[in-house]
Amino acid sequence: MTGRRRWSTEEILGTAAELLRTSDAESFSVRKLAATLGTDSSSLYRHFRNKTELLRAVADRTIAAAMDGYHPPDGWKQRITATALRLREAFGQHPQLAVIWGRYGSGGTGSRVVMEEMLQALRASGLPDEEIPSRYHRIVILVAALIASEAGIDALTPDEYEQGMEQFRVAVLGADPERFPALAHFAREIRPLGVDRRGAFDEILAAHLAQIETALP
Template sequence: MAGTGRRRRWSTDDILDAAVELLRTGDAESFSVRKLAATLGTDSSSLYRHFRSKTELLRAVADRQLEAAMDGYRPEGDWKQRITALAGRARDVFGRQPQLAAVWGRYGAGGAGSRLIAEELLQALRLSGLPDAEIPVRYHRIVVLLTALITSEAGMGGLTSEEYEQGMEHFRVAVLGADPERFPALAHFARDIRPLGVDRPAAFEDILADHLASIDAVIGVVGESVGEAAERSTNPAS
């Protein structure tokens, strides 16, 4: 029958769906366009008609994941609660995929999912009372902080049990075995210092909360300055 030997032509959405599934079920570090093509029963060249590089493909996958993470999202609470909720969604979607987290942190994504995250972050910051002139800088710092925290946490989550144990052993040697004459402070606090992977989830939440509190402090200072300026305008002799 004519045409039975022809390969199926995969759409961009088909390719992204397959890539998401491959990353979910396989080893993200070994993900490749060739492996994805084999999963689809085609060759790499057919995928490069849709994406010029592996990085471009992964950026599109990352954006697809962000879009899925925002599905059903409804803003609730004050501006800090909204930003914390967004951080949690991004963290959940990338938490088990260190390669995607690294791509998002390094390049951003740039599609609909990224725009949804950006829009909600900016809306939350506008609700905070920050002057418009301050918002772009604060937005950028929050995104940098989130990508760094999520990428770091995802990297830890991608370790095998053997790699984790090796890391713990290196930690014990480096910290508990420190020469007190050369490293007096390290030796003093050695038994209270915890490996980075142990309290990373709590550290994520604390660091984000501290950053949002620092924005709150700026809002307070701006509010006081505006109030003082208004008082001077009504009482010019004071």
């Protein structure tokens, strides 16, 4: 009698990533993953203790792939920006995983590579060592929030996106000027959240790094 196939950790993570392309963390389950692989849940629990550990590993796999082949550019701000843009591009291709990363975090190899690079970059800036951990923490929160925000929009279907745009136009262009005078005044200049996200990402990150630069001794 032929036994069940033994799946490798990498094969399990790859299949989980594919499942998460079309579902979110709430609807994803170890049982559904096991069914896709043609095995039972108990075989997967030999690799991961629970669903959260599995989701963290999938997110970390994406981070590791994003940093594969990375070579630090010159300049500490350029290093942080290059790392952030690599993460942005990787999670942009897997928007459901971006939300998981922001929610669960990760302590795997990929995350350690990112942490090391950002900490090294901040050290190269000339910041005192005692300030670096808090600065690093703020940068990661900012980058994760920006990526998760974009991912939430990227995960929408075309119909859902267009419906949101229509609601935005009605809410903004139809605002009562007596009740919402500022909104009515700027209505034709206010842009929906999903517009020019790349430019907003770059500008917000650059402004934060410039603020750090002004604090350098």
